[in-house]
Amino acid sequence: DGGITQSPKYLFRKEGQNVTLSCEQNLNHDAMYWYRQDPGQGLRLIYYSQIVNDFQKGDIAEGYSVSREKKESFPLTVTSAQKNPTAFYLCASSKVETGELFFGEGSRLTVL
Amino acid sequence: KQEVTQIPAALSVPEGENLVLNCSFTDSAIYNLQWFRQDPGKGLTSLLLIQSSQREQTSGRLNASLDKSSGRSTLYIAASQPGDSATYLCAVRGGSEKLVFGKGTKLTVNP
Numbered sequence: 001d002g003g004i005t006q007s008p009k010y011l012f013r014k015e016g017q018n019v020t021l022s023c024e025q026n027l028n029h030d031a032m033y034w035y036r037q038d039p040g041q042g043l044r045l046i047y048y049s050q051i052v053n054d055f056q057k058g059d060i061a062e063g064y065s066v067s068r069e070k071k072e073s074f075p076l077t078v079t080s081a082q083k084n085p086t087a088f089y090l091c092a093s094s095k096v097e098t099g100e101l102f103f104g105e106g107s108r109l110t111v112l
Numbered sequence: 113k114q115e116v117t118q119i120p121a122a123l124s125v126p127e128g129e130n131l132v133l134n135c136s137f138t139d140s141a142i143y144n145l146q147w148f149r150q151d152p153g154k155g156l157t158s159l160l161l162i163q164s165s166q167r168e169q170t171s172g173r174l175n176a177s178l179d180k181s182s183g184r185s186t187l188y189i190a191a192s193q194p195g196d197s198a199t200y201l202c203a204v205r206g207g208s209e210k211l212v213f214g215k216g217t218k219l220t221v222n223p
Contacts, residue, residue, distance in 0.1 A: 103148075
């Protein structure tokens with residue numbers, strides 16, 4: 001079945017450590033996105049990529065980094081510079097033709 | 113800057129009731145509007161996508177309408193069931209690739 005796979009589902013990190021969240025899609029979508037969801041805040045865009053080897057900052061990119069070396073993959077690294085990294089992270093992709101957005105199941109990061 | 117508002121933040125109804133969820137947006141120059149469902153601890157599931165040239169979309173018991181001139185969309189759920197309990201979010205896409213999300217309406221359908 002086609003879809004978006006995020007891993008790990010749960011991740012615990014000590015302060016000062018970088019962690020990388022994986023996002024893989026087999027929908028043949030060109031565009032991919034990373035969102036952060038916090039209680040009461042709604043979804044906020046971290047980074048997005050419309051094509052391989054190119055990506056743009058979203059509204060809250062500070063403390064995060066991404067790469068897009070393959071069409072299917074868009075990993076997100078949460079660096080030690082991110083001041084409040086504990087959150088639910090959602091990866092999404094979309095079809096250029098319609099703009100319809102599809103999401104993965106999310107990764108919950110907790111900083112201890 | 114586009115702002116998306118969903119009112120009410122929470123709604124509780126008895127099973128079988130027809131209900132309407134509201135979504136309003138401040139900038140009518142949109143490309144499309146999408147409704148999602150989110151269960152606790154899960155990702156978002158796409159329910160309906162309405163392109164800017166469309167007035168409504170239907171899928172099963174769900175019907176979404178779009179009125180760009182008034183900056184409003186509604187999601188109508190017919191004959192609600194306990195399995196419909198979830199948070200419903202709307203998102204608006206403008207000229208760029210970014211979607212702007214509302215904060216959602218948490219729906220509880222009581223048996």
